Amino acid sequence: MTTPEKKRALTRRALLGGGAGALAAVAAARWPGRSAQPAVRVTAAATAPTTSLHLAATDGWVSMPAGARANAPFWPDSLAPSPFDLYVFGFRDVTGMDDATVKAQRGHAQISGPLLGFDEGTDIRITLTNLGLSQRPDLVDGHTVHWHGFQNAIPLFDGVPELSISVPIGRDFTYFYRPHDAGTYMYHCHFEDVEHVQMGMTGLVFVRPAQNAHPVAGDPPGTKYAYNDGDGSTRYTREFGFMMTEIWSEAHYRDAHIQTTDWTDFAPSFWALNGRCYPDTLAPNGNPVSTAAGRLQYQPNSALITANEGDRVLLRMANLGYQNHTLTADGIDLTVVAKDAALLAGRDGSKHYLTGNSVELGPGESRDVLFTAPAPGTYLFYDRNYAYLDNGGGGGYGGQLTEIRVSPRGTLPPQTTPNA
Numbered sequence: 001m002t003t004p005e006k007k008r009a010l011t012r013r014a015l016l017g018g019g020a021g022a023l024a025a026v027a028a029a030r031w032p033g034r035s036a037q038p039a040v041r042v043t044a045a046a047t048a049p050t051t052s053l054h055l056a057a058t059d060g061w062v063s064m065p066a067g068a069r070a071n072a073p074f075w076p077d078s079l080a081p082s083p084f085d086l087y088v089f090g091f092r093d094v095t096g097m098d099d100a101t102v103k104a105q106r107g108h109a110q111i112s113g114p115l116l117g118f119d120e121g122t123d124i125r126i127t128l129t130n131l132g133l134s135q136r137p138d139l140v141d142g143h144t145v146h147w148h149g150f151q152n153a154i155p156l157f158d159g160v161p162e163l164s165i166s167v168p169i170g171r172d173f174t175y176f177y178r179p180h181d182a183g184t185y186m187y188h189c190h191f192e193d194v195e196h197v198q199m200g201m202t203g204l205v206f207v208r209p210a211q212n213a214h215p216v217a218g219d220p221p222g223t224k225y226a227y228n229d230g231d232g233s234t235r236y237t238r239e240f241g242f243m244m245t246e247i248w249s250e251a252h253y254r255d256a257h258i259q260t261t262d263w264t265d266f267a268p269s270f271w272a273l274n275g276r277c278y279p280d281t282l283a284p285n286g287n288p289v290s291t292a293a294g295r296l297q298y299q300p301n302s303a304l305i306t307a308n309e310g311d312r313v314l315l316r317m318a319n320l321g322y323q324n325h326t327l328t329a330d331g332i333d334l335t336v337v338a339k340d341a342a343l344l345a346g347r348d349g350s351k352h353y354l355t356g357n358s359v360e361l362g363p364g365e366s367r368d369v370l371f372t373a374p375a376p377g378t379y380l381f382y383d384r385n386y387a388y389l390d391n392g393g394g395g396g397y398g399g400q401l402t403e404i405r406v407s408p409r410g411t412l413p414p415q416t417t418p419n420a
Contacts, residue, residue: 048122048178049119050122051124054093055114056105057201058131059107059109059133059135060087060109061080062085062088062109062296062298064086064247064277064392065391068398083294086249090109091145092288093114102131103131105131106134109200110200112200113204117418118179118207119207119208119212120181125175127174128143128144128145130142130167130172138258140169141191142168143189144167147205159189160190183342184241195255195261202243204242207341209228212225224236226314227338229345234314234370239316240313243301244317244400247268247272250265251263268321270391271398271400272399272400278389280296281303281304282402286299308409309375312371312372315334316368327381329371331374335371337353373404374406376407379403389401
């Protein structure tokens, strides 16, 4: 992780007095690493730990599963470079890269953004650089980072351009957050949000509870919890994040080919988990900055669930699509412990968890789900609306389908990163 350079002070008095001029100054921050003074400085409490990272926003190409039914001329896109076939927008993690390397990421967007995890109470600085669109240099769209569902009292950092600002092409802006509520959130671009979310500018944010540093009685140091539950009921061994979206190939084609889209005609072609459709959901995590070419290079987040028998597994699920989705695991009890980053508990601390074999999410919602890995074997985890289990309307399985692979006790080593 790198710390973004210091920013020029923006006081409340200056903001109220300067109006649009002050906001314009904020948006005029230069490329990272240059010596000129950027626009905003945020001073953290001396005792609070700080995490800094750098995201880049741009466009690029990804790949839907081989063998999916073609939908000419919309998919596969004739402009796509091999081995890709779908035009997208997206976020990339460019933390630690120098100025030239960051600029070189233009045209290499990642669909379903990096999984971001922070500790409760940490001061977070996220620098967003707008690299512009390689395929569509005629478009001058700004970009933002909006934490969906996050309680942020400062509109300037909320990422909604009507209330704050959007980052213009060739500029960057540093957001400041201090999360106080553990849970699973989402982030997305809020500039032309219907289009930009559909094009792939989405990601997951995990806020880890303070209880991790102070385990409940009887739990050893290092025990992980999803929430500050007070009784250890949200402890887990492994965690997996899922961003659920739909992909309308016609809209992606029209953006690439300088055409307009009537969003009231929305008719998805693919249904994705972390930007992947089955069987690509089963591939392991990838590296979007790897020099090795591959179909899934810019869809690096795996949707495969792996565990040892008896492991307590946390599923962090979010829906930034436009349709309702219900995911089912046959033969496994799924316990919903939180909805929209709120623990299902009463004011007296009583828990109101919901247990079944299905989890329903509406657009813009998140769920935290726990299950205990059953006997070794392979279990399906899928959208129970079978219309969402194909690729492009063709035959065979596809869409929002993945597997839960359970190994004998002690087989898999401890998990070091989510979705691993």
